[in-house]
Amino acid sequence: MTDHPHRPETVAAGALGYEDADSGAIIPPIHPSTTYVRDPDNAYSRGRVYARADNPTFDTAARTLSALENGADTLLFASGMAAATAVFMALEPGDHVVVPDVMYWALRNWLHGAATRWGLRVEGVDTADSDAVRAALRPGETKLVWVETPANPLWTVTDIAAVAGLAHEAGARLAVDSTVATPVHTRPLDLGADIVMHSATKYLNGHSDVIAGTLTTARKDEAWARIKAVQTQQGGILGSFEAWLLQRGLRTLFARVRWQSAAAQGLAERLSAHPAVSDVLYPGLPGFPGHGIAARQMTGGYGGMLSIRVKAGAPAAIATAAGVTVWRRATSLGGVESLIEHRASIEGPTSPVPGNLLRLSVGLEAPDDLFEDLDRALNRAAG
The missing domain is CATH 3.40.640.10 (Type I PLP-dependent aspartate aminotransferase-like (Major domain))
Structure with missing residues (x-):
């Protein structure tokens, strides 16, 4: 070692x-x-x-x-x-x-x-x-x-x-x-x-x-x-x-990841109460399956990645991704910019990912801007 x-x-x-x-x-x-x-x-x-x-x-x-x-x-x-x-x-x-x-x-x-x-x-x-x-x-x-x-x-x-x-x-x-x-x-x-x-x-x-x-x-x-x-x-x-x-x-790993994890935790908590979201998948939420294990083996946060399931289904999820302006519609994760992606579309017909799922990679933008942008897009997609 x-x-x-x-x-x-x-x-x-x-x-x-x-x-x-x-x-x-x-x-x-x-x-x-x-x-x-x-x-x-x-x-x-x-x-x-x-x-x-x-x-x-x-x-x-x-x-x-x-x-x-x-x-x-x-x-x-x-x-x-x-x-x-x-x-x-x-x-x-x-x-x-x-x-x-x-x-x-x-x-x-x-x-x-x-x-x-x-x-x-x-x-x-x-x-x-x-x-x-x-x-x-x-x-x-x-x-x-x-x-x-x-x-x-x-x-x-x-x-x-x-x-x-x-x-x-x-x-x-x-x-x-x-x-x-x-x-x-x-x-x-x-x-x-x-x-x-x-x-x-x-x-x-x-x-x-x-x-x-x-x-x-x-x-x-x-x-x-x-x-x-x-x-x-x-x-x-x-x-x-x-x-x-x-x-x-x-050289900037710890500064970036700690910020992203804290921002993701806050977004997960706020999105959990959003009327257009049926489920938030994030290990930092106490009700998430596996949270107890994550709390034992993860220190200082739970990462900068989360997913949401849009209550109105796959079309509304796709419309939500189309409606954001701060989040970027792109694949990959872990960069300084926040990304949103409809994974089932990317992975194709054999994907095990639910059609109403959006994957979110939280970057270094202001968390309030990220939430407000997603909130507007979710509300518009819900009609």
């Missing part, structure tokens, strides 16, 4: 106290070089061979994230999907994996499509139900349990510690997609997970200008070596400029 003497806010803001040894610069540089010079004896004493396997620009972001997650090592990928799929591609054909039945839709589609054709046995369950996870596990056959918590876009909460215990008892590893929680609110490795994944496109970068993914491991073992080999061999690496932008975003 990473041992750092300072609190995580200090680690993130100071980029691990980075200071250039030659110039004294406090901002890490960008290294665009794709290759590195050999020593006269043909060795690489400085440890770098080729940028597909390594790049100095990765170092500060990777080390910072390892410190924030209390992990042993971090890999940066070209996207969240590249990071997530690398974990599954490091398994063997025929291996059994347990995944959520409602999760990030692109990974869900890949798992039930390309991954099954490649030979993985994929079983989807409600991972928020520990009994369902226990029933799905096949000791000796299940090699990986993958959970997402809070899970997009219903924001269901999985008990990481409980599922980690079940997975390990069956001889499997636990990987957690913690994109929404971020290390600001949850440290899955401290709760027993083996790997934590982030779509760094979202909160870790936080400015909607980088596509990136990360994996952090609890330990450098054979399984981690296989994942690292997949990254190198498949070439799913992050570019130098993107890695630099990711590090820049990490």
Whole structure:
């Protein structure tokens, strides 16, 4: 595990106290070089061979994230999907994996499509139900349990510690997609997970200008070596400029996420009383299923994501999204701008998402402006 003497806010803001040894610069540089010079004896004493396997620009972001997650090592990928799929591609054909039945839709589609054709046995369950996870596990056959918590876009909460215990008892590893929680609110490795994944496109970068993914491991073992080999061999690496932008975003992570979480909590409470809203899905609400688990494993807030179900149905939900002016009608989440999206339309006819659901990513705007904008749109759509 990473041992750092300072609190995580200090680690993130100071980029691990980075200071250039030659110039004294406090901002890490960008290294665009794709290759590195050999020593006269043909060795690489400085440890770098080729940028597909390594790049100095990765170092500060990777080390910072390892410190924030209390992990042993971090890999940066070209996207969240590249990071997530690398974990599954490091398994063997025929291996059994347990995944959520409602999760990030692109990974869900890949798992039930390309991954099954490649030979993985994929079983989807409600991972928020520990009994369902226990029933799905096949000791000796299940090699990986993958959970997402809070899970997009219903924001269901999985008990990481409980599922980690079940997975390990069956001889499997636990990987957690913690994109929404971020290390600001949850440290899955401290709760027993083996790997934590982030779509760094979202909160870790936080400015909607980088596509990136990360994996952090609890330990450098054979399984981690296989994942690292997949990254190198498949070439799913992050570019130098993107890695630099990711590090820049990490420096403001705690300030952004804490603001967004507080704003989301307030919006969830106000929208719960709105006459045009039938349900608000947010782990910070006391009546939300899984709130008790979230309160145990999330600290300092419940994240900047929530969903609402519009009482008048799918047409009114779509009309609400069309009627906002402060919120932006766009996909993705975790940026400084607030986004609204009708998920069922995006995910298509096989989506498990209710048709009257709108997903809300809370940005850094004034919370009153966000509520008033949504209030007007909801009232107009309700007629």
